[in-house]
Amino acid sequence: MTLQVPYQLFKYERFKTNPVRVGNLTIGGNSPIVLQSMCNTSTSDVKASVAQAKEIFNAGGEMIRYTVIHQKDAEALREIREELNKDGYNQPIVADVHFNAELANIAAKYVEKVRINPGNFIDKRAKFETKEYTDIKWNEELLKVEKKLVELIHICKENKTALRIGTNHGSLSDRIMSRYGNTVEGMVEATMEFLRICKKENFEHVVVSLKSSNVKVMVTAYRNIVSVMHKENMHYPLHLGVTEAGNGLSGRIKSAAGIGALLNDGLGDTIRVSLTENPSREIPVAQSIIKHFANRNDKATAQPTDIKYDPFSISQRTIETSTDIQTKHPAVVIDLRHLEEINECDIEALGYKKSSDKWEPSRRAAEYAFANTTKINTFAPEGFKFLYESYLDGKPCKRTAPILTRAEYLKLYKLTRLKEKWVYLRLNELTDEMVGILNDDNHVVIILETTHPHGTADQRSFFMHMAQHNLKHPVIIKRNYVEEDATQMAIKAAADIAPLLTDGFGNGIWLTNPFITDAKIVHEISFEILQATRARSTSTEFIACPSCGRTQFDIEKVLEEVKDRTKHLYHLKIGVMGCLVNGPGEMADADYGYVGAAKDKVSLYKGKTQVRKNIPAANAVDELIDLIKTNGDWIDK
Incomplete structure (x- = not known):
């Protein structure tokens, strides 16, 4: 199916x-x-649920969500309200609501x-088993979905209740x-099945989400659903979020x-920022993200005549270069211009x-x-280079490369002895x-x-102009900030640069900030953006x-312990999930998983398979380490 881009790329x-x-x-x-x-209290604990809701609202939240596991939870919502x-x-x-359509009705x-999840509205938890479905059998299953969904729609109509069709990458049905x-x-089709039923029933009070813990998958899924909805004349509002983003700086950046x-x-x-922290701490992050996009209306950049760009798939821009720059992953440039001398x-x-x-x-x-x-009072590491805006009296030096303005480059480009030169360029200079x-x-x-008020679109346009002219040079994405707070800088930089990286653009990033000159801070932000x-x-x-009301252990404490003991295992993805309801699905692409099973009980996963069941929570992190070692995936620090 050919998809059209119904939203603006350059404005x-x-x-x-x-x-x-x-x-x-x-x-x-x-x-x-x-x-x-979203509250992480037990919903049936009305006092605690009301108190946490107030805390979130006082922080600036405008809407909150409660998990509904049992009928007792569903009935408690009336008292909470x-x-x-x-x-x-x-x-x-x-x-x-998950796994129980009747609770949604209540x-x-x-x-x-x-909020209902198409992956488990009437289906059981996915076993990741492949089955063959004839068209007849497929349609029979759809009729079962329609019957239960129409029942809920009628109740929503009677009570003026809105509905979110919330699909998650980790919990698609078998x-x-x-x-x-x-x-x-699969995410798009799972969502569209439900939306087509809503449209058939003339029910317009619908919000849509397609979340994932993988940023590239999440971004691509939303772009795809918007295009498919547009093609079918649907224009439902979007609820955005990255599931299981984690905590701390990495969670905010992701x-x-x-x-x-x-x-x-x-x-x-x-939007909802999902952090493994007190829910009220999500709101300031969300506010910062929204504020970053204020006052941008109608800010447009130059549009290429030939758009060679597919926002609906994940691919990497091809480069051809005779420079020493890495091609297997984006490089990181750290700005040390404030130093009068460089030491070890x-x-x-x-x-x-x-x-x-x-x-x-x-x-x-x-x-x-x-x-x-x-x-420079030390020698440079192997494979490392210092960059200078002047070429040290015009003589090549070991492990250095010159940075030239456009005007300087036009004077020097014929000097073939300059094996590698870095050139500042903006869109209007191409x-x-x-x-x-x-x-x-x-x-x-x-x-x-870029100094454009809609900088990401401006830089995106540059890449498309390069493609239009078949230019395959490596490109370093440089952004300049004036934030005094490192977290605010990180949020802005992630929002600005991540769209380009997820589209496969950029062979490196370079962040500058006159107020934050600590190289360790900028270093961490840069690598966390690439990681995210x-x-x-x-x-x-x-x-x-x-976490939510289903979580029966201190997930914040456990996550910190797991991170502290396994953060050096760069080749692994590790899930720390609150419960068995959604945990196994949401961490489906993790190599190992720590999942709450019951009060003070934890189950451990290797991939999608549960391998240790109901072990005491007090020993669970040690057991997780042992599981990783047993399978040969452990690396000593």
Whole structure:
């Protein structure tokens, strides 16, 4: 199926969706983006659930969600709603229901919105078994879905309750995976089955989400569903989020990367940042992401005449170069211009460790550093280069490369002895003259800068103009910030650069900030952005749920312990999940998993297979380490 891009690629403009009324809020249409979170209390504990809701609302949250496991939870929603109203909190509440359509029917009478998951609305938990479905059998299964969904729709209509069709990459049904695999296409079709029923029933109070813990999958899934909905004349608002983003700086960067990539395209009407922390701490992060996209309306950049770009699939831009730049993964440039001299401690901050007479690179060793001094009191690591804006009196020096302005390059490009030169370029500088020269010079690394208010679109357009002229030079994405707070810088940088990395653009990143000159901080932000987009894996990938009322252990504490003991296992993905309801599915691409099974009990997974069941929580992390060692995946620090 050929997909069209119905949203703007080169101009910031909110994609037009239907307005959906949810209590006293409107999601979609011309309404502001709504911020929401999810309580992690036991829903039937009304007192605790009300208290946490107030905490989230006081932090700036505009909507909250509760998990509904039992009928007791569903019935408790009525009391929660009454208690919140009594205290002046009239913001919408949402019921989150899995595996039990009857609970959704009950909850729909008490709340402003119900979230259901197409992967388990009537299906049991996926066993990842492939079955053959004839068209007749397939349609029979669809009729079962329609019967139960129509029942819920009628209740929603009677009670003016909205519905979220919330598909998760990790919890597709065996039926969908049997035909489409655990793919973006499967996510889209699982969602569309439900949306077609809603449309058939003339039920428009619907919000859509297609989440994943994999940022590339998440971004691609949303882009695909928007195009497919547009083709079928559907315009439901979008709820954005990266599932199991984790905690700390990495969790914030991962969330900003996925959500920011879509907001850059004008997609998204409500967002939830999923952190394995107190839910109220999600709201400031969400606010920062939204604020970053304020005042961008109608900011447009130059559009290429020939768009060679497919936003609906995951691919990597091809480069051809005679420079020394890495081609297997994006490089990292650290800005050291503030240093009057460079010492061993400065090299260590870039990810290297001194060992006798040489530097040993860590997994997170930066390949380049921009310097504004020639006073270097140590030798450079093997494979590392210093970058200078002048060429040291025009003489090549070992492990250095010159950075040239466009004007300087036009004067020097014929000097063949410059094996590698880095050239600052912006979109408006990619003239016919420059294109002609670059086509004859494969010794150039382009430093792509932008001052455009919609910078990501501007840099995206540059890559498309390069493709239009068949330019295959490596490109370093450079962004400049003036944030005094490192977390704010990280959120902005992730939102700006991740969209390009997820599209396969960029052979390196370079972040600058005059207020944050600590190389270790910028180093961490840079590598976490690459990790979040899976452009370059340099540490363990942790898939950790934010927890909800189903979680019966201190997941924040456990996650920190697991991270502390396994963060050096860069070749692994490890899941830390709150419960068996969604945990195994949501961490489906993890190599190992720690999943809450019952009170003080944990089950461990190797891939999708449960291998140790109901072990005491007190011993569970040790058991996880033992499991990794038993399977030969352990590496000593």
